[in-house]
Amino acid sequence: MSMAWLFGLNIAFLAAGTLVGQILKRTVRADGARAVVANMNLRIVTWWALCAMVGLAFALGDAVVIVLFALFSFLALREFITLTPTNRGDHRSLFWSFFVFTPLQYVLLWMQWYGMFSILIPVYAFLYVPTRTAIAGDSEHFLERTAKIHWGLMISTYCLSHAPALLILNIPGYAGQNAKLLFYFLLIVQLSDVLQYACGKLWGKTPIAPRISPHKTWEGFLGGIGLATAIGTALYRATPFAPWQAAALCLIITLMGFAGGLTMSAIKRDYGVKDYGTIIAGHGGVLDRIDSLCFSAPIFFHLTRYFFAV
Amino acid sequence: MTPRVHPCAGLLASLARLVTGANSRWIDCPVEPRQRLYFANHTSHLDFVALWAALPEPLRSQTRPVAAREYWKRNRVRSYLATNIFQSVLVARPDPAAESNGFGLAGGRTILSPLLDELEKGGSLILFPEGTRGNGEEVGEFKAGLYHLCRSNPDIEAVPVYLENLNRILPKGEFLPLPLLSRVTFGPPIRPETDEGKSEFLLRARRALCRLKDL
Numbered sequence: 077m078s079m080a081w082l083f084g085l086n087i088a089f090l091a092a093g094t095l096v097g098q099i100l101k102r103t104v105r106a107d108g109a110r111a112v113v114a115n116m117n118l119r120i121v122t123w124w125a126l127c128a129m130v131g132l133a134f135a136l137g138d139a140v141v142i143v144l145f146a147l148f149s150f151l152a153l154r155e156f157i158t159l160t161p162t163n164r165g166d167h168r169s170l171f172w173s174f175f176v177f178t179p180l181q182y183v184l185l186w187m188q189w190y191g192m193f194s195i196l197i198p199v200y201a202f203l204y205v206p207t208r209t210a211i212a213g214d215s216e217h218f219l220e221r222t223a224k225i226h227w228g229l230m231i232s233t234y235c236l237s238h239a240p241a242l243l244i245l246n247i248p249g250y251a252g253q254n255a256k257l258l259f260y261f262l263l264i265v266q267l268s269d270v271l272q273y274a275c276g277k278l279w280g281k282t283p284i285a286p287r288i289s290p291h292k293t294w295e296g297f298l299g300g301i302g303l304a305t306a307i308g309t310a311l312y313r314a315t316p317f318a319p320w321q322a323a324a325l326c327l328i329i330t331l332m333g334f335a336g337g338l339t340m341s342a343i344k345r346d347y348g349v350k351d352y353g354t355i356i357a358g359h360g361g362v363l364d365r366i367d368s369l370c371f372s373a374p375i376f377f378h379l380t381r382y383f384f385a386v
Numbered sequence: 387m388t389p390r391v392h393p394c395a396g397l398l399a400s401l402a403r404l405v406t407g408a409n410s411r412w413i414d415c416p417v418e419p420r421q422r423l424y425f426a427n428h429t430s431h432l433d434f435v436a437l438w439a440a441l442p443e444p445l446r447s448q449t450r451p452v453a454a455r456e457y458w459k460r461n462r463v464r465s466y467l468a469t470n471i472f473q474s475v476l477v478a479r480p481d482p483a484a485e486s487n488g489f490g491l492a493g494g495r496t497i498l499s500p501l502l503d504e505l506e507k508g509g510s511l512i513l514f515p516e517g518t519r520g521n522g523e524e525v526g527e528f529k530a531g532l533y534h535l536c537r538s539n540p541d542i543e544a545v546p547v548y549l550e551n552l553n554r555i556l557p558k559g560e561f562l563p564l565p566l567l568s569r570v571t572f573g574p575p576i577r578p579e580t581d582e583g584k585s586e587f588l589l590r591a592r593r594a595l596c597r598l599k600d601l
Contacts, residue, residue, distance in 0.1 A: 150565070154407065154565050154566060154567060155567065157564075157566060158407075158551065158566045158567040162554065164557045164560075167554075167557060167560050167562075167564065170564050171562050171564060174564060174565055353567065354409060
């Protein structure tokens with residue numbers, strides 16, 4: 077199954093969503109439901125734009141895909157730090173986080189220096205950030221501040237960079253097709269988000285963690301994860317995996333995606349905001365859109381690397 | 387008044403919005419090109435650019451920021467930016483002596499005269515009534531200039547503008563900006579009541595500004 081086929085399928089999903097959205101727009105009458113449909117249609121329009129952007133990056137090659145993910149990391153970190161209470165003593169370590177560690181992580185990926193890629197942020201940034209803040213001399217809430225900055229770097233930059241890291245894996249019998257595996261991964265995780273949202277809207281009754289996110293329900297969770305795993309399994313020909321392996325991996329990444337959405341919601345709830353940003357119409361910020369990817373990417377990368385790559 | 391817009395002004399405004407991630411809100415304040423005094427909290431050198439960039443055209447080309455002469459005249463680039471692009475009205479900071487004897491009498495009037503001239507021509511102004519940059523947590527006491535300008539031009543409305551996060555993007559004493567998201571909130575316009583004294587009005591103006599923080 078080729079990349080073009082997979083991308084075509086993605087377009088078909090979007091077209092189907094657009095059709096359903098337009099039908100609902102013309103048939104739904106109740107005010108509350110109309111608002112839901114309007115938001116859904118806005119999300120679909122934005123999905124078209126996002127797919128066009130990602131599709132273009134893939135067409136232009138691996139380097140452009142890496143740059144695109146670097147940009148996502150940068151924007152996500154920007155949203156995360158904006159909401160995190162930091163003070164003047166953090167200015168320089170934040171500057172390093174944005175302009176040194178984040179770009180460097182992607183440069184290491186481009187150089188395919190995997191050893192350094194995997195420890196830059198967990199080791200070097202982890203030790204550098206508190207040191208730079210200590211030099212700045214403000215000890216108020218010191219550990220909270222430095223831990224939050226490092227956490228932001230881990231989620232937005234380190235975790236997310238493992239999605240494009242799929243491009244550097246050497247998988248026997250799958251040479252030259254890594255971009256397709258990355259696209260497959262993005263498709264399944266985002267599809268799982270969309271299907272959880274759709275199933276939740278249709279049948280959602282029982283919230284999983286009502287104090288964190290009233291919209292995440294068991295019905296949405298089971299429906300979304302089940303359907304996305306089924307689709308991922310059916311598409312196993314696009315991957316280097318056997319059907320049962322594709323099923324297991326899809327189940328794991330969709331569960332991780334759910335964990336990401338829930339965790340990032342807990343942080344939003346604590347800060348008293350609904351979204352991390354406003355940059356993506358209908359979806360909120362970049363971090364709202366990629367929270368599931370941040371959690372699933374490192375796990376998908378490691379499992380693929382451990383079991384399938386040489 | 388015919389605005390003399392520098393060809394780079396629009397581009398620079400877009401760039402400033404990109405860097406500061408500016409997200410602007412207008413709360414009970416119509417977006418219309420009438421004569422106004424926009425007054426804001428002051429925490430960063432970026433404040434005046436951020437506020438200026440947040441104004442849509444044609445409001446922006448009718449609005450001139452009021453800035454401290456000694457800072458913006460310090461080198462050629464700053465001076466060019468301040469005079470040609472932002473079209474700012476440069477004023478000397480009042481010396482402490484003039485202030486303690488009631489700034490607004492002899493000393494104050496001289497400082498305000500370029501601003502009064504500008505208002506006479508029909509332009510709008512951006513000013514920072516705290517006079518100097520604060521720490522970003524509390525809004526300082528207001529200087530009397532705002533009151534005198536409003537009193538001498540009763541038709542003008544004063545619009546409070548709360549600037550958020552700019553002190554984190556470029557705090558006092560730092561020269562490298564962080565790419566954080568800022569927010570510019572325009573609030574409902576106010577004017578001095580007929581029998582309202584200077585300190586009452588300044589207090590009310592400060593409250594109108596601080597209130598925007600929590601909206």
